[in-house]
Amino acid sequence: RFILKRRVTKNQPPGPTGLPIIGNLHQLGPKPHCALSTMAQTYGPIMSLRLGLVNVAVASSPAVAQEILQRNDQAFANRPIPESVAAQPNVGDTIAWAPADPRWRNRRRVCTTRIFTAQRLDLLQHLRHRKVQELVHHLRKQASKGKSVEIGELAFATMLNLISNTVFSEDLVDSEFKSAGEFKELVWRIMEDAGRINLSDYFPLLKPMDLQGVRRHVAVSYVRLHKIFDHLIRQRVAERQSTRAAKGDFLDVLLDQCEQGDPSDFTVETIKPLILDLFIAGSDTSGSTSEWAMAELLRNPKVMQKAREELIQVIGSSNVEVTESDIPKLPYIQAIVKETLRLHPPVPLLLPYVAGHDVEVSGYTIHKGNQVLINAWSIGRNPQFWDEPLLFQPERFLRSNIDFKGRDFEYLPFGGGRRICPGLPLANRMITLMLAVFLHSFEWELPEGVTSQTLDMSEHYGITLKKLSPLSAIPISV
Numbered sequence: 001r002f003i004l005k006r007r008v009t010k011n012q013p014p015g016p017t018g019l020p021i022i023g024n025l026h027q028l029g030p031k032p033h034c035a036l037s038t039m040a041q042t043y044g045p046i047m048s049l050r051l052g053l054v055n056v057a058v059a060s061s062p063a064v065a066q067e068i069l070q071r072n073d074q075a076f077a078n079r080p081i082p083e084s085v086a087a088q089p090n091v092g093d094t095i096a097w098a099p100a101d102p103r104w105r106n107r108r109r110v111c112t113t114r115i116f117t118a119q120r121l122d123l124l125q126h127l128r129h130r131k132v133q134e135l136v137h138h139l140r141k142q143a144s145k146g147k148s149v150e151i152g153e154l155a156f157a158t159m160l161n162l163i164s165n166t167v168f169s170e171d172l173v174d175s176e177f178k179s180a181g182e183f184k185e186l187v188w189r190i191m192e193d194a195g196r197i198n199l200s201d202y203f204p205l206l207k208p209m210d211l212q213g214v215r216r217h218v219a220v221s222y223v224r225l226h227k228i229f230d231h232l233i234r235q236r237v238a239e240r241q242s243t244r245a246a247k248g249d250f251l252d253v254l255l256d257q258c259e260q261g262d263p264s265d266f267t268v269e270t271i272k273p274l275i276l277d278l279f280i281a282g283s284d285t286s287g288s289t290s291e292w293a294m295a296e297l298l299r300n301p302k303v304m305q306k307a308r309e310e311l312i313q314v315i316g317s318s319n320v321e322v323t324e325s326d327i328p329k330l331p332y333i334q335a336i337v338k339e340t341l342r343l344h345p346p347v348p349l350l351l352p353y354v355a356g357h358d359v360e361v362s363g364y365t366i367h368k369g370n371q372v373l374i375n376a377w378s379i380g381r382n383p384q385f386w387d388e389p390l391l392f393q394p395e396r397f398l399r400s401n402i403d404f405k406g407r408d409f410e411y412l413p414f415g416g417g418r419r420i421c422p423g424l425p426l427a428n429r430m431i432t433l434m435l436a437v438f439l440h441s442f443e444w445e446l447p448e449g450v451t452s453q454t455l456d457m458s459e460h461y462g463i464t465l466k467k468l469s470p471l472s473a474i475p476i477s478v
């Protein structure tokens with residue numbers, strides 16, 4: 001025991017002293033990204049915490065993030081699986097949580113080459129325009145009644161339907177967006193539970209008891225979503241058997257793999273977690289980025305005005321449709337998306353990593369089995385790396401070449417290294433297009449009683465970060 005203890009604590013990064021048994025668990029609070037950011041001011045850019053029986057190293061500077069994501073990305077290629085995530089069937093067949101083995105590489109490759117390459121994305125441009133036009137149609141109806149809308153919910157539903165059309169060639173959310181709230185709740189439950197401080201994750205002996213009921217709580221979402229996907233997949237398998245006609249969507253790609261590929265890689269059962277991953281990882285993150293962007297614009301009317309001027313100058317009047325091919329000509333809109341992701345990275349601590357063997361980072365040892373978090377939220381707000389970091393100033397991205405592709409370690413909203421977000425190109429295109437259309441087709445007002453100064457910008461932490469009070473705003477057709 002003594003030898004084990006010495007080995008674990010030897011040359012570990014500095015960190016706050018913990019309490020017996022629970023260690024530092026009580027210090028994380030409801031917003032761990034903020035608590036860890038404050039602690040890093042005392043303990044430095046790499047610090048260690050003990051959460052129950054688990055040692056966790058936290059990186060809070062670009063240099064340390066680079067050591068983890070670039071220099072040692074092989075050692076940190078795997079993730080610990082929280083109990084709430086393990087509650088889903090066949091978690092080993094996801095992309096986000098599976099170990100970085102050849103099966104994971106194969107699944108990731110199929111997604112990347114069949115959905116996310118520039119060529120594939122270009123081919124499906126019409127789909128994104130159709131989904132965005134449906135959103136505009138809905139907004140115009142609300143505008144004609146002078147009604148306010150919940151921007152995050154609509155952006156979420158639009159993204160969900162886009163992913164659903166890419167995979168299944170059909171919508172999940174109805175055209176009136178009535179079921180948007182229900183789906184948002186289902187996905188948010190998964191995100192919130194994955195970010196919850198769950199004792200089962202830090203004291204493995206407690207797992208079977210599920211003391212906080214997290215497994216039971218989250219299972220509701222998994223069961224419901226699996227049932228929906230089950231139905232769609234079975235229907236398609238039957239169609240393919242009877243008509244032999246293919247739709248050519250991502251489900252057909254996966255079913256082709258089931259028929260022709262290695263059966264240990266793809267079966268009708270094991271493609272479900274992969275599909276679920278795309279829906280979960282893509283919808284909430286993109287919806288909440290659109291919501292934060294609009295909230296920042298409503299708080300900063302001068303930025304909103306400048307963005308609208310760019311759109312009028314490049315596209316012309318609101319009768320002309322904005323298309324994806326216009327985006328390269330809209331640097332200010334692109335800068336707004338980047339600035340939003342700097343201040344409000346939807347996955348503030350990225351997804352956790354686990355050390356595959358002992359690794360030297362910044363002169364300290366991260367021991368095999370220790371977990372690693374990268375506080376992207378904190379790095380993006382650190383005055384050492386950003387001028388006036390708390391101000392929303394898209395101009396900073398016009399003056400620099402900093403990008404979110406995982407090479408600039410002071411800016412990591414999509415993570416980096418071998419597990420960087422594969423959905424980045426789709427998210428970027430879709431969020432920028434939605435924002436451009438919001439601003440080109442409508443002027444926006446806050447509901448009575450709320451002003452740009454009083455707009456609540458509080459955050460709610462899950463494994464993703466959402467706006468605590470949903471943004472409600474009134475569209476006015478122009």
Ligand code: HEM
Nearest residue numbers: 095096281282285286347351413414415416419421423427
């Ligand atoms: C604003 C939108 C998005 C943000 C900010 C975002 C951010 C992230 C981050 C930080 C990670 C973890 C990266 C790491 O560990 O280094 C991740 C992983 C992932 N994202 Fe995204 N994401 C977004 C949209 C999407 C979309 C649209 C999809 C797909 C439709 C997607 C699919 C995934 C998947 C499958 C993973 C797991 C990758 C792996 O572990 O190999 N994401 N995302």
